[in-house]
Amino acid sequence: MSFVPGLGIARGMALTLRRFFEPKATIRYPEQPADVGVRFRGRLQLLYDEWGTLKCETCFQCAQACPIECIDMGGLDTKGRYHVHWGPPETYGERREESALRRSGRTVPDRAYEHFEPIDVTAVDEILERHDHDPKQMLRILEDVQAAYGYVPVAALKRISFATGAWYAMLYGTASYYRHLRLDPPARAETRRAFDEHRPSEGAYLSGLGAALGGGDGARPAGSAPSADARPS
């Protein structure tokens, strides 16, 4: 190709000019929403912070919002009480067990990947009947289930989700949010309680306030940690 001085620049400018008169693709988001398919939900990506830990705090928001419940999650919930196991968790857990763990001859130590324990669901069905299978009565349904079984079994959540049409992730979110609902049988709840007591809560707040008010002679006993609730982050 013969050398024509300025040809490269001319070509470049030609492209620039052509683009200049083409319709613009940039939009003023969020004032002007992007025109994407109705089912488009963006790309899911979990980010890491500067210390290399996952930024996800297991807050349930995405799983509860996901319309097709495709988000599977494991870890402690935001209140630090229960191992989160939902999304299509059991399917996942089982598959993992079969495909990877069992074939490699290893056991599955994490309870989150175990299949939930079956229960006799007649009591759940009666409770649902009494509340008209109405998802709006969910808190009462869950309280009644706890009264009947002593705790809210995961199997009951599955049943309620199936019978009322309420999303399992929403149900799990509700059941694990309220302090008076337990997802563990009472025996295991003992250990849970020890765990709960370690957490700062109303009790820790009240005793701390009492100490600040002087609580008797005032000064905090020497040697008491800043407080038991100052956890390492």
Add this chain to the structure above:
Amino acid sequence: MPDLLATPNDWPRILLARAGKPGASIAGPARPPYDPGDLEAATAAGAWAGFRRVVRDLGPTGTIATIAASGLRGRGGGGFPTGEKWRTAAQQPVDRRFVVANGYEADPAAAADRTLMTIDPHAVVEGLAIAAFAVGASEAVIAVRIEATEVIAALEAAVLAAERGGLLGVDVLGSGHDVIVTIRPVGGAYMLGEETVLLKALEGKRGQPEQRPPYPAVRGLFGAPTVVNNVQTLAAVPWIVVNGAPAFAAIGSKASPGTVLVHVRGPRGEGIAEIPLGTPLRAVAALAGGVGDGRSRKALLVGGPSGGLLPDSVADTAYEFEALEAVGGHLGSRSIVEVDDRACIVDLGRLLTRFCADEACGKSIPCRIGTRRIAEIAERAVAGTPRANDDGLLADLAHDVVESGLCDHERLATLPMTTGMRYFREELDAHLLRGTCPAGVCHPIALPTPPPAH
């Protein structure tokens, strides 16, 4: 339940009007002056006169106009004009509306609302019925703490008695309006006190707030316009209807008329008192007996766990919405805690911030992460292991959380530490810059580790 405190006898009584004779002291244990299940006794004490007047004479628009004219503002903390809230809900072009009495009382260290519901449950139920009638809601809910069994029993007795007397239920007093009141015990989280969270709980969902606007008065419970009012707000309503809006507007301060029940705590005692809004903080704190001999007041915690820590220099501030906000406090749970010079402000800030962080619902990032990072800064300061940039980080973070918070909880949760920065700079600097605690409360003060001996 804490005792009622002695207040000057010439202070007006609205919420506790039935607790004793005017001009006489009502100090002592909080006891109902009548049997809540006995409608005759309650009526003799003055209950339900306001509701009859509303149904017979005033009508819905007249009632809303009266409440608006009285200047009544929400006692739940925000101070939103009640008349305006009712009018908004009443104007929505729908058939189904709700009224919710917020008796949850989220602050574990406050018991003013519970005391009110124990002493005068009929005033709360009557106020709720008036609100329901005025906005055209046929369903009304009283949300109470599941642990407050005494309160639930008193309210249930009051509602049942009123239903039997034809004051609640279908076609009340022959007006053609229905007012069905249900009592819903809820529990399990601090956040349930926030109105949108409370509505979520009543819907059977996880308790996380919604973006406002739309306010519940436009779209609330099950998507219907919902008036959420604190029980103290509602209990003042019958008094206003009976005594007239001008009488109410004459009490308290000009911008915030009326009285409010507060829970006052100090090193020498605690209790509940009814105070006119606009009373100086100093006078309110003095009701609990002040600080001990030879001690001085260090700070007043005004507003509950997310309250401001205010020094003695602003103790003359009037106890009312705007004045408190200007100095960094807020009405909040209507609790006032006085601490003396033995307390460490940073340690107190840590306690409050940690509680707020732990109760944060997790829905938005300022709530889920911001509050925790603030609590961690406070914890590092108290443990004597501050990081070099903690001071700047705290100021930045608090600003960002306030700017980007989804609900008021995380915004207010910054107050203990921001008021600490504002008024107790020296004490905070001692912790953050020098690793010492002037009050001698926090420890251990980190010393450089000595080199290992050979």
